[in-house]
Amino acid sequence: MLNRGLETADLFSVEGKRALVVGGTRGIGRAIAWRLACGGARVAANYVRDEAAATALAREASEANLDLEVVRADVTSVKGIETLCEAVADRWNPLSILVFAAATGVHRPFGELTLRHYDWTFGLNIRAFFDLVGRLLARFEGDSSVVAVSSEGAVSAVPQYTLVGATKGALESMVRHLAVEMAPRGIRVNVLRPGTVRTDAWEVLPDAASRLEAAVRRNPRGRLTTAEEVALAAQFLCSAAAGGIVGHTLVVDGGARLVSG
Numbered sequence: 001m002l003n004r005g006l007e008t009a010d011l012f013s014v015e016g017k018r019a020l021v022v023g024g025t026r027g028i029g030r031a032i033a034w035r036l037a038c039g040g041a042r043v044a045a046n047y048v049r050d051e052a053a054a055t056a057l058a059r060e061a062s063e064a065n066l067d068l069e070v071v072r073a074d075v076t077s078v079k080g081i082e083t084l085c086e087a088v089a090d091r092w093n094p095l096s097i098l099v100f101a102a103a104t105g106v107h108r109p110f111g112e113l114t115l116r117h118y119d120w121t122f123g124l125n126i127r128a129f130f131d132l133v134g135r136l137l138a139r140f141e142g143d144s145s146v147v148a149v150s151s152e153g154a155v156s157a158v159p160q161y162t163l164v165g166a167t168k169g170a171l172e173s174m175v176r177h178l179a180v181e182m183a184p185r186g187i188r189v190n191v192l193r194p195g196t197v198r199t200d201a202w203e204v205l206p207d208a209a210s211r212l213e214a215a216v217r218r219n220p221r222g223r224l225t226t227a228e229e230v231a232l233a234a235q236f237l238c239s240a241a242a243g244g245i246v247g248h249t250l251v252v253d254g255g256a257r258l259v260s261g
């Protein structure tokens, strides 16, 4: 009889994998944590400030019988990184999936940006990723996946986005270098670059409404990307089906990047 190998569903499965989603209790990270847990992964969803959002996620996951725990730790601090690494060593060891979805930023014209803003933005968006991956390297199992969440600002000039864009460019470059070094160990490192997704992150921008409207107009599908669409792509990158994908940037924007103006 013909050996059909793994069934299609198995190829896309994350069943039984141990996953850490940094910034996993709100927005895109939350959708990724939820999707991975729905796929049967054992998920640690990390956060730092919003206790209510974390508690709500933990409760919903428990009601849905999902294996998802929330872990409070500020990944910009040594103590926070240590807390998170200890939790992984304790409960998600060996680690199969790391998704880095946390980000911050100061949205101002270049002339108003200071070194304090620079340190704040780089401290989370790139320094914490560097530190965390370095410390967790020994924890990864042979067949594992790291996904760094980037944005269009990595490659385009977005208004008042200088610092965030610069960190995302650095993140994408670091992923390419890491990807080559980690490939022999069976760790696939990739970038997921979502289009505009309506999340809390938009609430802090004074011109959010007009920018979101512009994003809808620019998108060939006439709507924004959803966090769930991004999460499905994340699950794919972490599955056996993506076994040949290394150091790639997967854009999930409904085609928005193809439209100018």
Ligand SMILES: NC(=O)c1ccc[n+]([C@@H]2O[C@H](COP(=O)([O-])OP(=O)(O)OC[C@H]3O[C@@H](n4cnc5c(N)ncnc54)[C@H](OP(=O)(O)O)[C@@H]3O)[C@@H](O)[C@H]2O)c1
Pocket: 022, 023, 024, 025, 026, 027, 028, 029, 046, 047, 048, 049, 050, 051, 053, 073, 074, 075, 076, 100, 101, 102, 103, 104, 124, 149, 150, 151, 152, 193, 194, 195, 196, 197, 198, 199, 200, 201, 202
């Ligand atoms: N939204 C978009 O349109 C869009 C587009 C392209 C790319 N992205 C990227 O997608 C990712 C998620 O964005 P989002 O809009 O979903 O963000 P969000 O809704 O603001 O969620 C951010 C998450 O990161 C956590 N976090 C923040 N600082 C942290 C720290 N120091 N330590 C640990 N966790 C921390 C937050 O925890 P608390 O809840 O405790 O604050 C929260 O869970 C980011 O990398 C962003 O650049 C977003």
